[in-house]
Amino acid sequence: MSEIKRIGVIRDINGPIVTIDLPGVRSGEQVKIGELGLFGEVISLRGQQAVVQTYESTDGVRPGEPAVGLGWPLSVELGPGLMGGIFDGVQRPLSKIALESGDYIRRGISVPALDRTKEWAFVPNPTLALGAKLNPGSVLGTVQETHTVVHRIMVPPGISGELAEITPAGNYTIETIIAQVLDRKGVTHSLNMYHRWPVRKPRPYVRRDDGISPLITGQRVIDTFFPQVKGGKGAVPGPFGAGKTVVQQQIARWSNADIVIYVGCGERGNELVDVLETFPQLDDPYSGHKLMERTLLVANTSNMPVVAREASVYVGMTMAEYYRDMGYDVVMLADSTSRWAEALREVSGRLGQMPVEEGYPAYLASRLAAIYERAGRVETYDAGIGSVTLIGAVSPPGGDFSEPVTSHTKDIIETFWALSKELADARHYPSIDWVTSFSGHVHTAAQWWHKEINPDWEKRRATALALLARDAELSRIVNLVGPEALSSAQRWELEGASLIKEGVLQQSALDEIDTFCSPAKQYAILDLAITIYKRGEALIKLGVPISELQNLPLLAKMRRIKSMYSSEQLEQIQAFRGEVDQAMESIRIEYAKQGEPA
Known part of the structure; x- marks a missing residue:
């Protein structure tokens, strides 16, 4: 697409906000600013003057320098060569920029996103x-x-x-x-x-459809307790240090989506460097090839221009929709939407727009909704069914979930994985709080689990959540008056909840065996924990002392079994189930005899 030579002049500069005189310019049009040729986007018109937000620092740019209209809105190139690519917030390929510009992106550098020479x-x-x-x-x-x-x-x-x-x-x-x-x-x-597509315009489709199958992430607390469907909308809110980035990286590594798009939006440079260095080395668990062969990364760190951060989410979503239109299931991870919202706040402040809650612009909720609503499962024009699953990390200051970005996001999404600072401090990872989190897809996921894994999945899940809720009640009593105030049955409920928390919910991303857990292994471990609790509950009613049950070696093994056997070693887990049945039955027989009349 050739540039349209409409040349204007810069009138005023306010950080990334530049006012220009450019007759005939349109709202949303891309322009080049100054002698450096900085890229920007027209965001408002005032007669013959246009207000432009630039994607790069305007340091050194002066009024009077030229401004050139390009004739098209902020767009991305869509075609072969995207997969495996690493781009900045406006789809410039970072690997090619590094060859031309070194470790730092030279201002005004223009490199096409797609290779023009490769056949x-x-x-x-x-x-x-x-x-x-x-x-x-x-x-x-x-x-x-x-x-x-x-x-x-x-x-x-x-x-x-x-x-x-x-x-x-x-x-x-x-x-x-x-x-x-x-x-x-x-x-x-x-x-x-290839063709170009404006990033702020959703790509068309025939019709929207409901999700029918869960996104399998290999993380038990997500798949089993708070499932997400393909084409759904989810959020991972949590305070600093709670593990949001690790949760998203685990989803990117292990989810059963066809395509993964990871957008690092304003996150710390060291975290994104870890992603950029580790992902090319990872093997795809589904194909046996490298994970990057179905992964695309958009990197916009916190020290990069703030306006490019705002654009990066749209760039990632447009590329996700493009692969969706081919009939693929795409998962897009945005880390984090809070940094994206902060970019909106900074730009709106420079434009003099009226701030509302905590300084955010009045259109924060509508912009968030517009991004999340581009996710979904749709019927494409010629490639069957495709989907985009959007999962955004949210970083509420101080872990306050009532702040605007988190509260508005909670109103929009269907799956909410709330991270807890208390769990993270206790080294319980993933630190997803089972009390605050929720999923609107349990019934849909249950149909898949019942068909593919076991018809008792929903019952086992409900039993575990009820036990965890009971644990929260009893823990408050213990904190007030001590464990002696509880009956043996109540103390066994605490033990059962502990088995769920330590044996099922905890899952280390660094454990080579347990970093991924197949649905079959997830159900086997959950069923094992519930079985131990139910058998022990029956023994307590027979009069078995709680101390005898607590001292059983099988409880310690139950807590470790997730890391002892991989997803391919279900026979060993079933064999342990037999050991549990045998041990519990021996105790039952012993106490049943004691209860018989002499």
Whole structure:
């Protein structure tokens, strides 16, 4: 797309906010600012003057320098070559920038997101013949983008008509014209393997559908207790140090989505460096190839320009929708939406907009809702069903969940994984609080669990949550008057809840065996913990002393069994179940005999 040479002049500079004179400029249009050619976006118009937010620092830029309108809104390039890429907040490829600019991004540098020289093996759609009717989303052909991802080359939205020409199979660059489409007006559209799309405009689809299958993350507290469906909206709120980034990284590593898009939005540089260094080394547990072959990273650290941080979430979501349109299940992780909201607050303050709650602009809730509502499971135009699951981390100051970003997010999302500072301080990870968290997808997930794993899943889950709720009540009594005030049955309830917390809910991301837990292993461990509690409850009623049950070696093994056997060693877990039954039955028989009359 060639630049439109409409040249104006800079009038005023206020941090990243620049006022320019540029006749004919449109709201949302991209412009180049100053001699450095800084990229920016028009956010408001005042007669012939336009207010621009720049994606880079304006230090050294002076009034009187030129401003050039480019003729299109902030857009991303969509085509082969995205997978495995690492981009900044406005889709500049960081690896290519490093070659040109070194360790720091030089201001004004412009590098295309997609490689113009690499050739891709294009295979035309065998069902298409000349004269075939094409609609937006029609698949023209495919490219094997990575070992894991088949990239479907689609007719861009807004174009339809008859196929006038299609290129035969062969190796081509993304700028090669691969098809000609003749529309109803007689206009011929030349299509290549990529197109641009404005990031703030949701990509179209046929219709929205309900989620039907859970997103399996391999994390027991998520999959078993607070499940998320593919195409759902979730949030991970928590104070500093509670483990939000680790939870999101675990989801990125182990979820059964086809595509993973991780957006580091204003997070600390060391955390993003850890992601950028470790992800390329990880193996995909589902394909056996490298995880980066189905992963795309957007990196915008806290020391990068604040306006690019605001754009990064839209950039990530647009790329997620693009792969959704190919029929893939995409999970997008935004870390964190609080930093994104802070960018909104800073820009609105420089624009002189009226602040409302805690200084955030009045449109905070609507902007959050607009981003989250772009997630969902949809029927695409030509590739069946695709989905985008959006999971955003939220960083409330001081862990206050009543602050605006967290409270507005809670009103929008369907799954809420609330992290607890108390659990994190107690080294209970993931520190997801089972009292505060919730999921609106339990019934949908239950249908999958009952069909694929065990029909008693929902009952076992309900029993465990009831036991945890009872534990919270009894713990308050213990804190006031001590454990001696409790009956043996109540003390056994505390022991049962402890088995759930330590044996099921705790899961170390650093444990090679337990970092991922298959659904079958999740149910086996949960069922084992509930079985031990139920058998012990029956023995307490027989008069067995609580101390005898608490001293059983099988309780300690129950707490360790998650790390002893992998997801492929279910037979060993079932064998331990047999040991539990045998030990409990021996105690029952012994006390039953004692109760018999002489």
